[in-house]
Amino acid sequence: MTLAKIRPIENFSQVDKIEMSLQEYLRAENFQPGDALPKEMELAEAMGVSRTAIREALSRFRTLGIIESRKNRGMVIAKPDVLNNMERVLDPQLLDDETMNEIFEMRLVIEMGLGDVLFLRKHNANFSLLEKIVEKEERATTQLDIVECDIEFHSMLYKLSGNKTIMRFQKLLRPVFDHVYAKLSENAEAYTDNTLNDVTPVTHRDLLHTLKYGNPEQFRNQMYTHLFDYFKELNPALRAASS
Amino acid sequence: MTLAKIRPIENFSQVDKIEMSLQEYLRAENFQPGDALPKEMELAEAMGVSRTAIREALSRFRTLGIIESRKNRGMVIAKPDVLNNMERVLDPQLLDDETMNEIFEMRLVIEMGLGDVLFLRKHNANFSLLEKIVEKEERATTQLDIVECDIEFHSMLYKLSGNKTIMRFQKLLRPVFDHVYAKLSENAEAYTDNTLNDVTPVTHRDLLHTLKYGNPEQFRNQMYTHLFDYFKELNPALRAASS
DNA sequence: GTCATACATATGTCGTACATATGTATGATT
DNA sequence: AATCATACATATGTACGACATATGTATGAC
Incomplete structure (x- = not known):
């Protein structure tokens, strides 16, 4: 045994080496879709x-979508779908709690930052769709309907952002988001009620109004207030207690 | 030929079917890492x-990281790395311009929303690291050094957010970000100079100061101003012109 | 009881053969 | 000469059988 070090990373499988070699080849030869x-x-x-x-x-x-192959046509370089690979792996059953919490947080972060893109694209946005959802929510009676409208409203914001990648990203993260939120909620039931103590809640109608007639700064602040319930859950102390 | 319809989606390969069958099996039997x-x-x-x-x-x-296998130990369910799959596909050479623009935008969105997480974790943040970068930047002379410090500063913000997933996400998006930015810059050289016309620029030191002594609201607004150059590039008219 | 050795086992790699679908050439028909 | 049907060639997809390799387990020597 002439092991120079404890384990020369010759741990690579033959297929691994082939894969790397191919990758390098494709890069070097400047292969394109x-x-x-x-x-x-x-x-x-x-x-x-x-x-x-x-x-x-x-x-x-x-599997990664980098190439496609058909029976006699041979194989060609494809335009990979960046999110598709992620989607196949985003299974609450497989991911650990820490990662899911971080994804939960990531979605909040995106939602916060989304406002500025919305204002950037205001001119060709269709607010009537948003309006309808808000009205439906205000007419809703059961808790289930309200939650559904809540999801619809936020989904519509993503759609109005005009960024398909971000929109898909949100859809993709939703199962994880729901999973984490459900888990957090049951560990801290009291939190849904005492939110009114500190801040005045911001409704979806408020957000819509600001989006139409306000400015980005107002919208950012309102969105933060609106999402405050979620942000609170991210308090490290709470997180530690819930894990 | 008894084709019921023009093409019964029996287009699935045998392996495809096996894959689906296996997936279902793993779900049904509640396999865990x-x-x-x-x-x-x-x-x-x-x-x-x-x-x-x-x-x-x-x-x-x-390939997706859902299972791992070793020589005699057989195969076991693994904890997949959500971002690893994405990383292998985020190649500016393979992605189309629209997707890359959207990813560029997504990074801005995240950066905007990140502030609130930073304030959420302020208490155990190490501002001295940020301080050092700012000082280094202020001493920097060449354009290259300044750009490098700029990247370092923003990277450090991600790190201070304490969210490893978001942090990795940023690292992962950087090549695309750089690629898009380089492309945008060369198409609109004049834009770097006329930023001072409308708004007072926000420096990294300003951001650091607000992070230490200010509140989330101030930080959000400053960050928007700081990133305004980038946001301007996302103007649809400009985007259409550059493609 | 500890250590070295041999054996069994499950994945990894290989070679060959054939199936299947797609593109191409051939040839008949009008 | 143009069109269509047929046959053929080709590259990927699937299958089987054999062996390589590494890992866990049992056996046996001391």
């Missing part, structure tokens, strides 16, 4: 490995 | 397919 890749056999021969190994490496790229 | 999976041969026999096909389906899960 639509470009055709060499055939599997050519790659296998060029790298001196079996087709099986090559295929497994290619399978990884295919 | 650490749990061992059946052996490849058992799965193959149970589903009536070859080990090759099973292995390709499993390879996808392995």
Whole structure:
């Protein structure tokens, strides 16, 4: 055993090496979406490995959406969907609590920052959709309906931002968000009621009004107040107590 | 040919079906990180397919980080890294301009919303690190040094947020951010200078001071002003002109 | 009881053969 | 000559069988 150090990171599988080699090759040759890749056999021969190994490496790229392949057309570089890979893994059943709390927080952060984009795109925004949701909420009676309208309202804000990536990101994070919120709520039932003590609550109608007639600064501050319930949950002391 | 409709979405590959079947199985049986999976041969026999096909389906899960496998220990459910999959695909060379613009914007949104988390965790924040960066920046002479300090400052804000997921997200988005910004800058050289016309610029020192002695509201507004140059680039008219 | 050795086992790699779908060339029909 | 149907070639998809390799377990020597 001539182990220079405790474990020379020759821990890489053969397929791992092939994958890296391929990645480098694609970069170096400046492959772009639509470009055709060499055939599997050519790659296998060029790298001196079996087709099986090559295929497994290619399978990884295919899984990530970097390449696509069809029966006789061969393989081509694809335009990967950045969020799709994340989506397949965002399973509350698999993620640990810390990560989910951080994702929960991330969604709040995005929601806070979203206001400025909304004002940036105000001119072509369709406020009537938002208006409808607010009205529906005000007519709602059951708690379930109210919650549903709440979700709709915030989803619509994302939609109005005009940023499809952010919108998809929100949709994608929702299960985690709901999961964390449900968990936090049951650990701290009293918190839903004593919010009125410190600040005047900001309704969705308030936000809509500010969006239409106010300025970004007002909107930011109102949104913070509106989300304050959630932000409170993120207090480290509370977090420690709930874990 | 008994095609009921033009194309019954039997377009799924065999491996696709195996993958779905496995996914469902894992959900139904409530598999959790650490749990061992059946052996490849058992799965193959149970589903009536070859080990090759099973292995390709499993390879996808392995690629996504849902499972891990070692030589004799078999396979176990893993805790997937939500961002790792995204990272492997965030290649400016592969993504289209629209997506990259949206990611650029997303980073701004996060940066805007980050302030409130910073104030939430103020008490255990280490401002001296931020202080050092600001000082270094003020002593900097070359444009390159200044840019570097700028990046350092904002990175440090992420770090001080205490949210590791958001922090990693920022690191991950940086290449795209830089790529888009470089592109925007060269298309609109004049914009760097005429910022002083409308608003008084907010320096990093201002931000630091507000973070220490001010309140979230002030910080939000200052950060918006600080990032205004970037936000301006997102003006739809400018975006259309640059594409 | 500790250590070294041999064995069993599950994943990793390989080679080959065949299935399947897609593109291309061939040839018949009008 | 243009169009359509057919046959063929080709590259990926699937399958099977064999062996390599690493890890856990049992066996046995001292």
